Amino acid sequence: MSSLSYAAPTSVDAAVKLLAGASGLAKVLSGGTDLLVQMRAGRFKPELIVDTKKIPGVIGIREENGAFIIGAGTPGAVVEAHAGLTAAWPGLVEALDLIGSTQVQGRCSLAGNLCNASPAADSVPALYAAAAVAVVVGPNGTREVPVEQIPTGPGRTSLARDEFILEFKLPARPARSSDAYLRFIPRTEMDIAVVGCGISVTLDANGVCTAARCSLGAVAPTVLLVQAMADILVGNKLDADTLAKLDAAAQAAAKPISDKRGTAEYRTKIAGVLARRTAAIAFDRASGKATGKTH
Amino acid sequence: MNYISSDLKVVGTRPIRPDGVDKVTGRALFSADTRSAGMIWGKIKRSPHAHARIVSIDTSKAEALPGVRAVVTSADFPEISSEMAFVGEGPMNFRDLSDNIMARGKVLYEGHALAAVAANTQAIADEAIALIDVVYEVLPHVIDVDEAMKADAPVLHADMFTAGVNPKPATPSNIAKVVTFKKGDIDAGFAAAEVIFEDSYTTKPVHQAYIEPHACLATYNPDGQVTIHASSQGHFMIRAYTAKLLGIDMANIRVNPAEIGGGFGGKTLIYLEPVAVALSRKSGKPVKMQMTREDVFRASGPTSGASVTVKLGAKKDGTIVAAQQVLKFQAGAYAGSPIGPGCMCGFAMYDIENIDVLGYDVVSNRPKVAAYRAPGAPISSFAVECAVDDLARMLGMDPLALREKNAAVNGTKTHYGPTHANIGYTQVLEATRAHPHWKAPLAEGHGRGLAVGFWFNIGGESSATVHVNEDGSVVVATGSPDVGGSRASMGMMAAEVLGIDISKVRATIADTASIGYTFVTGGSRVTFATGMAVTQATEKVVEQLKARAAQTWDIPVDAVEWRDGKAYPAGTNAGAFEPLDLAAIALKQARTGGPINSEVSINAQGAGAGFGAHICDVAVDKETGKVEIIRYTAIQDVGKAIHPSYVEGQIQGGAVQGIGWALSEEYIYNDKGLMENPGFLDYRCPVASDLPMIEAVLVEVPNPRHPFGARGVGEVPIIPPMAAISNAIKGATGLRMPDLPMSPPKVRAAMDAAG
Numbered sequence A: 001m002s003s004l005s006y007a008a009p010t011s012v013d014a015a016v017k018l019l020a021g022a023s024g025l026a027k028v029l030s031g032g033t034d035l036l037v038q039m040r041a042g043r044f045k046p047e048l049i050v051d052t053k054k055i056p057g058v059i060g061i062r063e064e065n066g067a068f069i070i071g072a073g074t075p076g077a078v079v080e081a082h083a084g085l086t087a088a089w090p091g092l093v094e095a096l097d098l099i100g101s102t103q104v105q106g107r108c109s110l111a112g113n114l115c116n117a118s119p120a121a122d123s124v125p126a127l128y129a130a131a132a133v134a135v136v137v138g139p140n141g142t143r144e145v146p147v148e149q150i151p152t153g154p155g156r157t158s159l160a161r162d163e164f165i166l167e168f169k170l171p172a173r174p175a176r177s178s179d180a181y182l183r184f185i186p187r188t189e190m191d192i193a194v195v196g197c198g199i200s201v202t203l204d205a206n207g208v209c210t211a212a213r214c215s216l217g218a219v220a221p222t223v224l225l226v227q228a229m230a231d232i233l234v235g236n237k238l239d240a241d242t243l244a245k246l247d248a249a250a251q252a253a254a255k256p257i258s259d260k261r262g263t264a265e266y267r268t269k270i271a272g273v274l275a276r277r278t279a280a281i282a283f284d285r286a287s288g289k290a291t292g293k294t295h
Numbered sequence B: 001m002n003y004i005s006s007d008l009k010v011v012g013t014r015p016i017r018p019d020g021v022d023k024v025t026g027r028a029l030f031s032a033d034t035r036s037a038g039m040i041w042g043k044i045k046r047s048p049h050a051h052a053r054i055v056s057i058d059t060s061k062a063e064a065l066p067g068v069r070a071v072v073t074s075a076d077f078p079e080i081s082s083e084m085a086f087v088g089e090g091p092m093n094f095r096d097l098s099d100n101i102m103a104r105g106k107v108l109y110e111g112h113a114l115a116a117v118a119a120n121t122q123a124i125a126d127e128a129i130a131l132i133d134v135v136y137e138v139l140p141h142v143i144d145v146d147e148a149m150k151a152d153a154p155v156l157h158a159d160m161f162t163a164g165v166n167p168k169p170a171t172p173s174n175i176a177k178v179v180t181f182k183k184g185d186i187d188a189g190f191a192a193a194e195v196i197f198e199d200s201y202t203t204k205p206v207h208q209a210y211i212e213p214h215a216c217l218a219t220y221n222p223d224g225q226v227t228i229h230a231s232s233q234g235h236f237m238i239r240a241y242t243a244k245l246l247g248i249d250m251a252n253i254r255v256n257p258a259e260i261g262g263g264f265g266g267k268t269l270i271y272l273e274p275v276a277v278a279l280s281r282k283s284g285k286p287v288k289m290q291m292t293r294e295d296v297f298r299a300s301g302p303t304s305g306a307s308v309t310v311k312l313g314a315k316k317d318g319t320i321v322a323a324q325q326v327l328k329f330q331a332g333a334y335a336g337s338p339i340g341p342g343c344m345c346g347f348a349m350y351d352i353e354n355i356d357v358l359g360y361d362v363v364s365n366r367p368k369v370a371a372y373r374a375p376g377a378p379i380s381s382f383a384v385e386c387a388v389d390d391l392a393r394m395l396g397m398d399p400l401a402l403r404e405k406n407a408a409v410n411g412t413k414t415h416y417g418p419t420h421a422n423i424g425y426t427q428v429l430e431a432t433r434a435h436p437h438w439k440a441p442l443a444e445g446h447g448r449g450l451a452v453g454f455w456f457n458i459g460g461e462s463s464a465t466v467h468v469n470e471d472g473s474v475v476v477a478t479g480s481p482d483v484g485g486s487r488a489s490m491g492m493m494a495a496e497v498l499g500i501d502i503s504k505v506r507a508t509i510a511d512t513a514s515i516g517y518t519f520v521t522g523g524s525r526v527t528f529a530t531g532m533a534v535t536q537a538t539e540k541v542v543e544q545l546k547a548r549a550a551q552t553w554d555i556p557v558d559a560v561e562w563r564d565g566k567a568y569p570a571g572t573n574a575g576a577f578e579p580l581d582l583a584a585i586a587l588k589q590a591r592t593g594g595p596i597n598s599e600v601s602i603n604a605q606g607a608g609a610g611f612g613a614h615i616c617d618v619a620v621d622k623e624t625g626k627v628e629i630i631r632y633t634a635i636q637d638v639g640k641a642i643h644p645s646y647v648e649g650q651i652q653g654g655a656v657q658g659i660g661w662a663l664s665e666e667y668i669y670n671d672k673g674l675m676e677n678p679g680f681l682d683y684r685c686p687v688a689s690d691l692p693m694i695e696a697v698l699v700e701v702p703n704p705r706h707p708f709g710a711r712g713v714g715e716v717p718i719i720p721p722m723a724a725i726s727n728a729i730k731g732a733t734g735l736r737m738p739d740l741p742m743s744p745p746k747v748r749a750a751m752d753a754a755g
């Protein structure tokens, strides 16, 4: 009979040692809203579970000179309650907030969402658009990795088996910057994104975009950072022509499959629709026109 | 007695629900909550193929695993000959049910049970299941109903020769049965028509999606006595099926009804109980079994998917003179779709001279269908109500006016035989026309749809007992599992007859050894039939109470009157006695003749048919194809709402299940015939935030055949939503969506195709 051990170490070192020392499959646990569900479904049979939540820094949010540092395992509900973060990164916060239900929000984390490595993960396109950096710890110390280098394919990451993410860093923002995330689901909640789109922009005083990062979810094996979409925005206002080009660029970047959640053709069209709608919200917010939630 | 015109004090009010505290505190004992000393766990080995011959099953490795107590296959169940069983709701053959719970020779769908294990722990049982070696010869499969009807389709049953055609076909096929219903002369009808509309529609199978998966706990004692704990829509049904499938006397099976977490028709047949009993018999231990949600989707019955055509002929003034419908219903792996009611219900709301309906019952490699709220009618009505809506457009008529013009009334002879009597459809249409929703202006881009629906509702066999306790409180017991609030309504009807407060009455559900036979909670029958039994049993108690008072006062019984919970001398001639209340009589019951109680068993006749009309407003996101329900009103003749909150809940719940059927629920199969979405993540039932408040409008046209005028209410509300929504989408976009579900990709594709 197989057995399962559980450990909740209180330091990074202890956690790394446990992970490195495991003979069979060892899994890092944050909220468990993916891991436990997958274990129950028989997808994984880990020998060891290392819970990160007792490690200092894993839960909590700090602000340092306009930059934000978010503990990797901070639950969605805690993130959403942080006024400063919500003002600076409304798109990222609402992307995380879209995950699951009130119950799931009490547990689900950015690290879990990123490292579960689903192409449809909601907070991940927003993290990419935000140029977030993951602080990865392991036996050789600490390294900083742009988030888009973490997922490598569905369910796969670039992390070594004895590494995990301690926290995320979000850069300080220039004036007139904001972000937005939209997903399309057939219902209003408790669904997996058919397509997701994250956009972060900085505008000049005339509303012309000076910097942009754009991403698409659920249209490829991993979330995509789409430079072609950003190139269309930079140097332009969000007029009809720019919107049309952005729509086309999103459709061109999308390489979806047909599955039970939507056909490739449909997903491609929706990528274009969402790109336009997301950009409109991000531009509005950056120019101070709207700060409200979009969902 | 009949209380329809009485001044009612309890019936029609909204007391707090008797099962509320148990359910919100998590204390209610559902099927899976029952435990027993020495209990072990049963698990089922299921087919990974849509269609295969079982070449061999080797259970030796599983049996050798430490902790395994028993393994069973079809060899442990008696072979049963083909025999129709009218035990649950909808047609079922005992042999097919036996094969369905434990495959014999072939597996007919992915998830089909073919062996079972009982072991000390769930983990050991899982391990043992994996150790059972099955050699399959995979056969070609067929999922879709139109494909299954083709001459070259893989045939599921070598002995299936279409019934209902003359002469009997020479070769077997997947068409189990053909049924026809005719009224008038259809050719003459179409010849007389000035406008003809025809279209084709498809629907997907949808699951009842009860929140509680099937589960049971069964104990087989060495003396042959069996106890089963399980939730269902009929514990007598569980007893009958288990007895038949295992060859056990009914007297030796006692079924205790657990609290039920939803059934909607899907728990009017069984999957686990005979298997658990067989495992208990072999192991000597109580055996507990429970399905996972995946098992529920892969192996328990949804309702049929279908392919339907409708042709309507009308005069320019809107008189429909000819109506024709062809329905092809998927039955799943065994014969027995709800094709009969499907054929009957589509045109039952209309008074049409010439009608012709043709139905096919077709098997394919899917789980056997089970009853689901108004079985067959939602499918049939989706097609008819879309067609009627398009006919109204062709005629340039208001869709409500077209329905009013052709509405069935008392005296209308239906195409399936009976003549409508005591129906309240006219009043439903009047309430629809008068409702503010029907008159409200539509916002730019929104669309409004209307659809109507009909369901027979049934009566049938019910038993009830009423006991007066020593302190004057009262216990009512029935044999009807409470799936929709029957404890509340039974207690209220008894309290009304007794003239006492509802807080003095408790209603319970008695097990199969403790009360007379009671047919399943299905067909919207319980408030009607079991309510009638409760009323009659309570009236017998009132007679006894009067007799005890008469005895106490030493006056004739007919000189005693029962009013407001008290015995009074009837008039001054009877004598001047202080009234005796129920508690006073109860206190002395030992001295006046012993316990006061009664039992009534009836086969209730005279169920009143139900009609409903739904109005729905939608907004369609033209870029994503997403449909949002903006406003929804469901109007229904309920006869008499015993507890109006439950009645409204039934109507709202039915409408919501219909909305899911319309917009998002479907079984998705891959090319191997395997279901890809056996869970609530991708089998999309509506969530609360998808829905506006569903306004339920109760029209009360009393059913004179029920003591309080009640009609069944639980099934009608799932019939109109699909067409109401399709009609609303047509209003918003000009496009007809004839295929369910009307999911965003389909709506967007239709929009793109239209340009």
Ligand SMILES: Cc1cc2nc3c(=O)[nH]c(=O)nc-3n(C[C@H](O)[C@H](O)[C@H](O)COP(=O)(O)OP(=O)(O)OC[C@H]3O[C@@H](n4cnc5c(N)ncnc54)[C@H](O)[C@@H]3O)c2cc1C
Pocket: A027, A028, A029, A030, A031, A032, A033, A034, A035, A036, A037, A052, A072, A073, A098, A099, A100, A101, A104, A107, A108, A109, A110, A111, A112, A113, A114, A115, A116, A120, A121, A122, A123, A159, A163, A164, A165, A166, A190, A191, A192, A193
């Ligand atoms: C009901 C329900 C609804 C959901 N709805 C959504 C939704 O709408 N959108 C969506 O995107 N997701 C949804 N999810 C999935 C899930 O909630 C999210 O992916 C969530 O963000 C996972 O976070 P977690 O902390 O619970 O991860 P966990 O389950 O703890 O971990 C997930 C994976 O990440 C790894 N991991 C965890 N922490 C770290 C770390 N610090 N470093 C490295 N690896 C780590 C784990 O080993 C595991 O493989 C839903 C889940 C449920 C149960």
